[in-house]
Amino acid sequence: MGSCRDIAARMVAPGKGILAADESIGTMSSRLEKAGVEATAENRRRYRVLLSSAQGLSDGASGIIFCDETLGQTFDDGTAFAEAVNNLGILPGIKVDTGAKPCPGLPGETVTEGLDGLAGRLEHYAEIGAAFAKWRAVYVIDAGEGLPSDGAIRSNANALARYAAACQAAGIVPIVEPEVLMDGSHSIQDCAAATAKVHEAVREELALLNVDLAGIVLKPNMIIEGKDAADESTPDQVAEATVEVLRAWPDELAGVAFLSGGQSPERATANLEAMQRHDTPWPLTFSFGRALVDPALAAWHGDSSLVEAGQKALSDRVAANAAAVRTRQPA
Ligand code: 5MM
Numbered sequence: 042m043g044s045c046r047d048i049a050a051r052m053v054a055p056g057k058g059i060l061a062a063d064e065s066i067g068t069m070s071s072r073l074e075k076a077g078v079e080a081t082a083e084n085r086r087r088y089r090v091l092l093s094s095a096q097g098l099s100d101g102a103s104g105i106i107f108c109d110e111t112l113g114q115t116f117d118d119g120t121a122f123a124e125a126v127n128n129l130g131i132l133p134g135i136k137v138d139t140g141a142k143p144c145p146g147l148p149g150e151t152v153t154e155g156l157d158g159l160a161g162r163l164e165h166y167a168e169i170g171a172a173f174a175k176w177r178a179v180y181v182i183d184a185g186e187g188l189p190s191d192g193a194i195r196s197n198a199n200a201l202a203r204y205a206a207a208c209q210a211a212g213i214v215p216i217v218e219p220e221v222l223m224d225g226s227h228s229i230q231d232c233a234a235a236t237a238k239v240h241e242a243v244r245e246e247l248a249l250l251n252v253d254l255a256g257i258v259l260k261p262n263m264i265i266e267g268k269d270a271a272d273e274s275t276p277d278q279v280a281e282a283t284v285e286v287l288r289a290w291p292d293e294l295a296g297v298a299f300l301s302g303g304q305s306p307e308r309a310t311a312n313l314e315a316m317q318r319h320d321t322p323w324p325l326t327f328s329f330g331r332a333l334v335d336p337a338l339a340a341w342h343g344d345s346s347l348v349e350a351g352q353k354a355l356s357d358r359v360a361a362n363a364a365a366v367r368t369r370q371p372a
Contacts, residue, residue, distance in 0.1 A: 045256030053296025058327035063136035078343030095352035101363030104132035123170030163211035202246035218260035280315035301332030314365035
């Protein structure tokens with residue numbers, strides 16, 4: 042357990058965050074196609090090499106989350122991804138869920154799958170150098186329909202806890218990601234209520250399976266109104282509401298690394314910076330996907346002469362978020 046605690050502390054080290062580059066083959070392919078790039082395994086590899094080898098990435102990124110396809114690929118010189126990023130001073134991580142699938146009995150809701158054979162897969166990922174893993178549960182808010190339902194909350198919390206316990210048994214730090222989606226026109230208060238309920242169930246299930254909170258990283262959504270809501274909350278409002286929900290987590294939790302959830306890169310950074318003005322027992326950092334990589338993909342769009350432009354776009358976003366996190370006042 043000692044080493045999970047050490048790795049988790051490195052993942053949320055002061056002034057650093059985590060790059061989420063773990064899009065599944067389907068998601069990555071459609072993002073490449075949208076950017077005008079042919080969706081091939083080789084182009085997915087080129088894109089992940091571009092991201093991972095951006096100049097100075099390790100100054101602001103403690104880790105990168107990959108998907109299974111990428112961990113089986115190599116840098117241009119033949120070095121496997123896990124080894125290559127490790128050599129750059131960055132911890133390699135692996136998404137081990139197999140996706141959020143429609144949950145039988147719960148129309149409109151999902152349960153994340155991937156527990157079958159997980160112990161064996163974790164053993165393999167540890168052998169090839171993965172230091173941490175990630176599992177994402179997804180919840181929708183629909184107040185009219187009473188969503189998220191207790192069934193979705195309980196089913197996903199149980200799966201997250203079983204995943205986390207299996208990771209720690211394999212010496213791999215679990216990133217526990219319960220994501221309440223921004224889809225819809227709900228208020229910031231609705232998001233706070235749903236997220237608090239989701240977190241409570243996750244805490245209960247983690248405790249039942251004796252998961253060591255000092256050896257996990259929590260990856261939650263920020264507390265924010267739905268994408269289609271009429272008014273946009275300010276960074277101070279988002280930070281205050283988010284920290285209030287998070288306060289239910291015990292002090293021993295290693296740290297919190299937020300997802301960006303579809304916010305613009307600039308808004309996600311401003312909200313992250315506002316969080317730092319709150320005194321919390323755990324570090325509050327970033328594990329953004331789209332808010333870090335969208336500008337890089339747009340700048341590169343598959344053109345080999347624009348690799349440096351793509352890398353600069355990524356480095357700029359990572360540096361902005363690392364700077365936001367560094368505004369935290371030491372306790
Ligand atoms: C990178 O996107 C991840 C999920 O991809 P798939 O849906 O294809 O499996 C996702 O888990 C991501 O790590 C988090 O949701 C954070 O990403 P954002 O873009 O919300 O910061």
